[in-house]
Amino acid sequence: MESLRLTRRNFMKLVSAMGASAFLTTYKADIVKAITEARDYWHIAWLNGGACTGCTISFAQASNPDLLQVLTEITVGNSGLPIVLPDYMETIHIASGTLAEGLKEKWKHGNKGKRILVVEGAVQDPGYCIIAGKDFRDHVVEAAEVADAIVAVGQCATFGGIPAAKPNPTNAKGLSEFLKEVGINKTVINLPLCPVNGEHVVITLAAVIMGAIPELDEYGRPKMFFGTNxxxxxxxxxxxxxxxxxxxxxxxxxxxxxxxxxxxxxxxxxxxxxxxxxxxxxxxxxxxxxxxxxxxxxxxxxxxxxxxxxxxxxxxxxxxxxxxxxxxxxxxxxxxxxxxxxxxxxxxxxxxxx
Ligand code: SF4
Ligand code: SF4
CATH class of the missing domain: 4.10.480.10 (Cytochrome-c3 hydrogenase, C-terminal domain)
Structure with a gap:
């Protein structure tokens, strides 16, 4: 049976109508194909703040498509370049030190194409999370300012999570709240859960790359994942x-x-x-x-x-x-x-x- 061609118009409709699991099972190959045909290069920076890194582990265990498939098969057009391989992801990329920071700078200013910022972990008051001598808050602001799409993964990055539990000594908060405070008014796609579901991440990134921005509820969560009781x-x-x-x-x-x-x-x-x-x-x-x-x-x-x-x-x-x-x-x-x-x-x- 010939499969229905996935387009940005029917992507969300199909996810909502079938349920995300059935959608993935049925359209896995079509998702990969559709992303492959995306017109833009998308570069991803995945920043880690106040969190346990469980969301990275969960993403690494995504099975539909699995991470190996994401990293090796989903490429931009005929370029052979992986489309959703994070340019910067400090917990799993091989680079370290100044080389790693250079990747982050290149993501911000050096690459052609569009940029997705993924944030894992809560944002805390100044001084509690320093990476490469710079406060995590500053890393987030600089990245958010140039990002074409922003995705917060896990409870901590979306709503503050465990770092923000009483008495919340570091004044931890979710990314949306922080960005509002610093005057950055950009949509944040919130993918809560503790940890985030890896398949939520992969589908959301696929949707963004295809230009099919998910419909969000009032907490910024995609309704296709968080719309049912x-x-x-x-x-x-x-x-x-x-x-x-x-x-x-x-x-x-x-x-x-x-x-x-x-x-x-x-x-x-x-x-x-x-x-x-x-x-x-x-x-x-x-x-x-x-x-x-x-x-x-x-x-x-x-x-x-x-x-x-x-x-x-x-x-x-x-x-x-x-x-x-x-x-x-x-x-x-x-x-x-x-x-x-x-x-x-x-x-x-x-x-x-x-
Ligand atoms: S079943 Fe409940 S506690 Fe478990 S991951 Fe889902 S929302 Fe969280
Ligand atoms: S029926 Fe309701 S209360 Fe019972 S296990 Fe399921 S979700 Fe929980």
């Missing part, structure tokens, strides 16, 4: 929830993880369908509750991780609308009983308490 729309354990079959101890027994703190009802992400490590498994399937790492306000607003959702939120609204800012603006003090009832009731909250 885990509990109400994706979770394979939902039948257990509906039957009232819950597990009481992480990793033991079969059932829904709600009573051990699953934050699925207040989490918008495609983790159940995308999974990790070649679509092998994800947190809930591995026996743990989802702790909501795709959301702004994490981890503080989602702690304690092993407490039920209604005991965390002092009130709740229609769960289908929580993605518009669960902890930011909508909590008004309705109480645990109402919260539980609303959460049990799904989209409308009509179902009676059992």
């Amino acid at each position: 885990m509990h109400y729309e994706l979770c394979p354990y939902r039948p257990y929830y509906d039957k009232g079959q819950f597990i009481e101890v992480p990793g033991e027994g079969e059932g829904c993880k709600y009573k051990i703190g699953c934050k699925g009802p207040i989490t918008w992400t495609d983790c159940p369908s995308r999974k990790w490590n070649g679509n092998t498994s994800y947190c809930v399937e591995a026996g743990a509750p989802c702790i909501g790492c795709s959301e702004p306000g994490w981890p503080d607003e989602f702690s304690p991780f092993y407490n039920e959702v209604p005991s965390l939120v002092s009130a709740v609204v229609d769960p289908t609308k929580l993605g518009t800012g669960i902890f930011a603006a909508t909590i008004t003090g309705i109480g645990v009983h109402a919260a539980r009832r609303t959460l049990k009731g799904g989209k409308g909250g009509e179902e009676d308490e059992q």
Whole structure:
């Protein structure tokens, strides 16, 4: 069967309509072909700030397409040059010292084509993260000023993540917030999760290179990855929830993880369908509750991780609308009983308490 030609017009439509995993499985070869035919050279600088480097590891494990394929097969036109090989990526490139810094300078000023800035890690107050004698903040500002597209990968770079958890001694924050503070008004594509899903990175870079900028939600997250509620729309354990079959101890027994703190009802992400490590498994399937790492306000607003959702939120609204800012603006003090009832009731909250 002849495959549908991928264009910038149908790229996002297909991802949204099929779900990102099915899209990748079906169109993997077409993605590679479409990127190969992109008109511009795209140069990537991947900067690391306050983080654990887990997102780099996750990116390196992306399986659709896998990193080896990205590095060796996806080339610009007939040039033979890899299109998404980062020009600068301090944790994995071979260069070090002045040679590495030279690559960064070349990315900023020396190359033809367009530039994608990828940032991993939170931005902290001056003095907490120094690279090559220069504050990470300055590295970010200089790179953001010349970037044609900016992608923040992982919880730390998007919303501050663990470095920004209370008491946040370094005043860590996400990239978008930092850029606003310093007066750089450019769109940041936010790819949260802790760590970022490598396939989210690869698809997003592919989309940007093709000129198909993803539609973003109000937190800058691509809707194609973060537009569905885990509990109400994706979770394979939902039948257990509906039957009232819950597990009481992480990793033991079969059932829904709600009573051990699953934050699925207040989490918008495609983790159940995308999974990790070649679509092998994800947190809930591995026996743990989802702790909501795709959301702004994490981890503080989602702690304690092993407490039920209604005991965390002092009130709740229609769960289908929580993605518009669960902890930011909508909590008004309705109480645990109402919260539980609303959460049990799904989209409308009509179902009676059992
Ligand atoms: S509470 Fe968690 S494990 Fe249970 S159905 Fe919802 S998302 Fe799935
Ligand atoms: S399942 Fe939940 S905790 Fe696990 S990666 Fe996805 S959003 Fe984060």
